[in-house]
Amino acid sequence: MGLFEIFKKKKRVPEIERISLEEVNGRMNRFLLEFKENENKIKEDIFNKIKIFSCGLREQIKILYLTNLEQRKEDIRLKGRVLESKDTYVRYCEKLVGEIFNLEKDNLEDFFKKINHILFKFQKNSNKSFEIATILIGKELAETRKIITDFSREQEILYLKNKEIFVKKRIATKILEEKNSLNNLKVIENNINTEFENLKKSLKDNVSLTKNQEQKILEFKKTKEFQKWLAYNKEKKVLKFNLLKKVEILREKIGLKSLLSIHHKNEKLKGLIKKYRNNFVESLIEDKENSLSQIISKELNEEIIRIKEKLNELNKEEYSEIKKEEKNLEEELNRINEEILRIKRQKEECEKKLGKFKIKENEKIEEIKKDLANLKLEIY
Numbered sequence: 001m002g003l004f005e006i007f008k009k010k011k012r013v014p015e016i017e018r019i020s021l022e023e024v025n026g027r028m029n030r031f032l033l034e035f036k037e038n039e040n041k042i043k044e045d046i047f048n049k050i051k052i053f054s055c056g057l058r059e060q061i062k063i064l065y066l067t068n069l070e071q072r073k074e075d076i077r078l079k080g081r082v083l084e085s086k087d088t089y090v091r092y093c094e095k096l097v098g099e100i101f102n103l104e105k106d107n108l109e110d111f112f113k114k115i116n117h118i119l120f121k122f123q124k125n126s127n128k129s130f131e132i133a134t135i136l137i138g139k140e141l142a143e144t145r146k147i148i149t150d151f152s153r154e155q156e157i158l159y160l161k162n163k164e165i166f167v168k169k170r171i172a173t174k175i176l177e178e179k180n181s182l183n184n185l186k187v188i189e190n191n192i193n194t195e196f197e198n199l200k201k202s203l204k205d206n207v208s209l210t211k212n213q214e215q216k217i218l219e220f221k222k223t224k225e226f227q228k229w230l231a232y233n234k235e236k237k238v239l240k241f242n243l244l245k246k247v248e249i250l251r252e253k254i255g256l257k258s259l260l261s262i263h264h265k266n267e268k269l270k271g272l273i274k275k276y277r278n279n280f281v282e283s284l285i286e287d288k289e290n291s292l293s294q295i296i297s298k299e300l301n302e303e304i305i306r307i308k309e310k311l312n313e314l315n316k317e318e319y320s321e322i323k324k325e326e327k328n329l330e331e332e333l334n335r336i337n338e339e340i341l342r343i344k345r346q347k348e349e350c351e352k353k354l355g356k357f358k359i360k361e362n363e364k365i366e367e368i369k370k371d372l373a374n375l376k377l378e379i380y
Contacts, residue, residue: 017377020379025176028172031168032172035168039108053147053148056147060093060143061094063140064089064137069082083133085132089129089133093126093144093148108162112155175375178364182361182365182368185364188357192350192357203340203344206343210336213329229322253300254292256277259296260273260277269295272292281311284304285308285312
């Protein structure tokens with residue numbers, strides 16, 4: 001027995017049947033197929049009734065057209081008004097037949113509703129002319145109304161008989177839409193999961209690269225060349241520190257403050273002395289012409305020359321290839337670490353997305369469960 005038959009037998013209360021989520025599409029499609037088969041039978045029944053109704057009403061319209069009041073003795077004005085109302089009612093009947101016969105018959109439930117609407121509109125519009133016409137024309141109009149009333153009652157009975165099935169059809173269609181929506185969510189979730197797993201692998205690979213790069217740097221720093229460069233730099237720092245102490249002593253010997261007082265009227269010398277006061281070491285290195293020599297003693301000038309030579313010597317780059325290689329290794333390590341941070345951020349975003357989609361999926365499943373309950377089905 002199919003779902004359609006289960007729903008149709010109202011006296012028997014169906015037991016709740018348990019199905020898996022994967023079975024939902026198949027069950028709903030099967031129900032809709034059974035509905036379609038029964039729908040065709042119902043349509044055939046309706047069309048036969050419409051043909052009978054149309055033939056009967058058209059015959060009655062012919063009779064009404066031929067009805068006259070020549071033999072009646074009532075007031076001529078009354079007879080005229082009655083005939084006019086009869087003709088108006090006949091036109092409404094002709095319109096009714098045409099509208100019902102030419103109705104689009106695709107959706108059965110909509111078809112019933114349209115018939116009901118047409119009949120309601122006919123009753124509303126034709127009632128006044130019918131009431132006036134029945135003052136003098138009773139039997140023919142009563143027969144006409146009976147044809148229409150009987151057809152209306154048949155349609156109502158047929159609709160009420162199948163109303164529950166129409167409801168079930170709407171629920172089944174809705175469930176299919178919800179299930180398709182759920183499937184789409186799962187496709188997106190699977191794509192995000194794939195991205196998440198790729199990010200996890202990429203993160204693992206980059207962490208491994210970090211360890212390898214750190215090991216490279218460690219091995220590099222153990223080499224003789226690097227150790228020589230390290231010792232050279234250490235020695236260079238000591239020499240530079242000692243030399244800067246001598247520079248500070250020399251600065252005190254020169255007495256820039258006193259020189260500024262002596263030469264304050266000479267703008268050129270005044271600017272030179274101020275420059276030395278602001279940054280003595282930098283000015284000493286940049287002053288290629290030894291401009292201070294013109295205002296200090298020969299002994300101090302010779303000492304300046306010696307210190308400048310030593311400063312220039314200390315500022316010379318040695319072991320530049322070693323330094324360059326260390327820089328390249330460190331930059332590569334930084335690049336990998338930055339990549340790790342980027343991957344972690346993306347991974348966090350994926351986790352958030354997965355959480356949101358999981359909530360949406362659960363909400364959609366709950367909607368499906370709720371609708372399935374109306375079909376006496378539940379998901380296990």
